[in-house]
Amino acid sequence: MMSDSNEKYQAKNNARLAPAGLPGKHGHLSIEKPKNSRLVIIRLWRYLSRQRALLFLVLFLLLINIGSTLLGSYLLRPIINNYIIPRNIPGLISMILLLAGIYIIGAITGIYLNRLMIVIAQKTISAIRTDVFSKLQILPLKFFDSTSHGELMSRFTNDMDNVSDALNTSILQLFTSAITLTGIFTLMVYISPLLTVVTLIVVPFMLWVASAIIKKSKGFFANQQIALGAVDGYIEEMITGQKVVKVFCFEAVAEDDFEKLNFDLRDKATKAQLYSGVMQPIIQNLNTINFALTATVGGLLAIFSGLDLGGLAAFLQYSRQFGRPVNEISSQYNTLQGALAGAERIFQIMDEIPEVADAAAAVQLVNIKGDVRFNEVTFGYDNGIAVLKEIAIIAKAGQKIALVGSTGAGKTTIMNLLPRFYDIWSGLITIDGIDIMKVQRSSLRKSLAIVLQDTHLFTGSVMENIRYGRLEASDEEVVAAATLSGADSFIQRLPKGYQTLLQNDGGNLSQGQRQLLNIARATVSRPSILILDEATSSIDTRTEQFIQKGLDQLMNGRTSFIVAHRLSTVRNADEILVLESGEIIERGNHKELLEKKGRYYQLYQGQFE
Template sequence: MAHGDHSKPIEEAKEGKKTFLRLMSYLSCDRSLLYIIALLIIVSIISSLLGSYMLRPIINDYIIPGNIPGLFKILLLLAVIYLVGVIATYIEYRLLNKIGQRTVTRLRMELFKKMEILPIKYFDTHQHGDLMSRYTNDIDKISDVLTDSLSDLLSSALTLIGIICLMLYISPVLTLVSMITVPLMFLSAKLIVKQSKKYFKAQQEKLGKVNGYIEEMISGQKVIKVFGHEKKVEADFDTLNQNLRGKAEKAQLYSGMMMPIMQNLSTLNYVIITIVGALLAIFRGFDVGGLAAFLQYSRQFGRPINELASLYNNIQAAIAGAERIFEVIDEAPEPEDSPNAITLPHIKGDVVMKDVYFGYKPEKIILKGISLEAKPGEKIALVGTTGAGKTTILNMFPRFFDIKSGEITIDGISTKEIKRENLRQSMAIVLQDTHLFTGTVRENIRFGRLEATDQEVEEAAKLTAAHSFIKRLPHGYDTMLENDGANLSQGQRQLLNIARAAVANPAILLLDEATSNIDTRSELLIQRGLDKLMEGRTSFIIAHRLSTVRNVDRILVLEHGQIIEQGSHKELLEMKGKYYSLYEEQFK
């Protein structure tokens, strides 16, 4: 987008046209049905215009002469013409609704597929509620246009052309008179549309922010209540809500102005034509039936112009939504695997980091020359104060983020040369923050490996001390979980997450504060389960409770993105360095 004020409106229009054409390309899969719909629209318009024109012969040839039998016959013909139009319109809307929903389904699916290949960084930097708004509000705007507005747009444009042609045929003089208000109509429409366009786009953006804030507040209700910040979040929401109201009011104001302005201009047009038409009938012998038909068309003349203008507003709202959807679709996905990337049939778990540097932002380096080595089956603990870089190191192994410099190898092969899918399937991660999906307990555990049998699921649960509490649930392994497992305790949710990692049967385990939300009794049970789980697997454990890492093979102490100490629990205590001071702080 250009920064100069003079070029901005042109560029916005250009982008709007580009977005609209791109949106229309999604209809190409149903091209044959579109041709049928276009034909039905033409049939519907012809029947409507022909029905209005029939007034001329009805008045001139049957009503004025008093031909009653002929009048009944022509009225029957008129009924047939209108019936054909009604049937064509009905079929047209059925087909259009079908195409519109198919197209929206494809668009929604493309958006979802793109979400699945976006890097983790994207979700860390965008409000989840705003993303949800694109799936709902923005898609709804597009759906409205595809299933309704587009056919109305085509119908209005063709109707307008048809009306002008028939008006010229009936009376060129009256047609010229009726054109007096047309420049005013188009000028009014242009000015209104120009203003409403920017407010519709702003409305969609503000709506996304409101939805994002609502989603955050729903997730954080406990925090809000415990700190007594209800009034503050209400005030913040009120600000966002008022901003949305302001943009929505202006968008609807300009959109709503269209109808009354067009109707008044249309009425003015009708009055002028009536006066001129009456004078022509009196002094020039213009037929009364022709005048009646012409007045009917002049009445209809303003409607398609009005519809075109109001439909343009709907289309602008859809384009604003489409732009937001295409923003996500056009986001750069995770970089593709290198052409020579390989699949390792069996990963042993020999993990090496060599002089790794990394920063989430280029100007702020988090990891500064990290080097470590873990032999297959070794247990490595990462300890240190908050912000030392422990979780960042874990994020490097599955390539959630790519390192700035240095190298990470698994079984002697750079992770950049291993296919991401293969690399990630060789690992299981258990985070401090649990996440459970809507579904049964069994399905949540099986998410670690979809082909796992019921027996393997139960064995994983037994291994991680989850089996005993699962059996006490109302329906055992078939108990339904909703809302991120809200009907379970925090500890039980974590047990299921650990069981999910166990059923994956990975070569490498990444445990980020896996036992931090577990009570002391459960922690002992889980620790035994984790010890069994870690047997023969390379494991990286982040722990603030130093009691949980006493028995690991090696402890790495991090500070400011560097490894400052390493050794066994006993060796580090004897060194009386950073680890010793951390240990003393916890167990004094």
């Protein structure tokens, strides 16, 4: 019996691995089939064909490599018939040297084959990875809102690795095996058609056994993948929530649950590996039986039907080699299916609909005053339910407009409409009287600066992170922006000041310090319109008071929209809009709304209860 925790994680990962095309964390174990293999192969070939010259060279070397192997085996026939039986020692030495030369050529071509395929594979994967990353830059925000970061990372890592592994080895091995199989079969028929028929008797049985094992092992590998995902998910949650684990003394329970999950993974992984590992020895034993049968019949033909001993030796060599490419083709099936499924998931990102292109007549916003108006704006997400209903806002240039209300009232959604992260259903949003639907997105967003509740810092120096708001900003402008936002004082205390390197999303800074850098980043961008979406929620009250003057200076002369739960931060707003269920139910300044004793009054008084 699995614990509730075990069942929870199993259910979660079963859902994640359901046939919806979503990758697991360990795609290399997945045996999910692509929905359209032919289309995926065609698209992969478009990338591979960019290395057409190298592919022709690979094909040339491949033919030489396979030809040297086949020719080396066939030379046993003249060596035995013409030199060993007649005891022609000088000729035998010459043939041995020739044979050695052929095998050396085969070895050299094999080395260069592998090197070339690695070069081709990595160039191809690099091109695919670049295209996927470029596509991400033009996808709308709703794509990232509806797709988990883990899924995207899985496609960039596990799925990409699956494709890379297949291009590095599997494809070359499949082509080598197929051509080798054709060459061996042709030479076997040439030497003795009757012996060829005897050899092929066992082949259908070998293929049937391999197919049955692969089909059976799929279920075990799928179970292993689910169990592995459960262990992964549990470890991730326990590491992320380690403080909670310790403060509530959950360690013993966590260990117990992990032990159950780990034992479940062990059992399923053992079954998967044992079942898949049995194919190799079974095929080898069938090859041995086939070889013994061929040798027996071949010996009888040599005695009674005049088959030359050299031909028999060469045929037996081919017979022993015949099972190897069959086995290789069978063993590469899962790898190739996983790679095609991974490629299909990667191409799904490329097929996502990008942001709607700007209209041909789209204009640029230049030297705007910042007069923003929402005129009867209605908006909803993909479920068809309106989230905002006939929103009307008038923000004159330089005014401060605050949006308050319960969680989920629609405050942040309104702010997502202004930079056109989402497009409205109906109504009109204008800036200085210009419909934002007729404005170039890049121009629109350069006119805005947004400070979000969730901070994000990039790997790099403090200076570089602030300059991200405006890349052409000078060092002096960066320092001035940091000073205005109140960040300069703590930056000066860092080991290397503005050149201090930040990593792991600024993990060496406090949450408040990270937010101060985000505010400085917005300051240096010199926006005409400012959006503060819970910008001070991560900052303690004392720090908030310290930077409030900086924020006031930042907002001075700029049209500002302030989304806040701390109503103390919006007291000085020119107008406060109270939202509930996507509608504006009250509007006015702080004093007016308190006198009404409505919803704003309740929210304000609730902060002191």
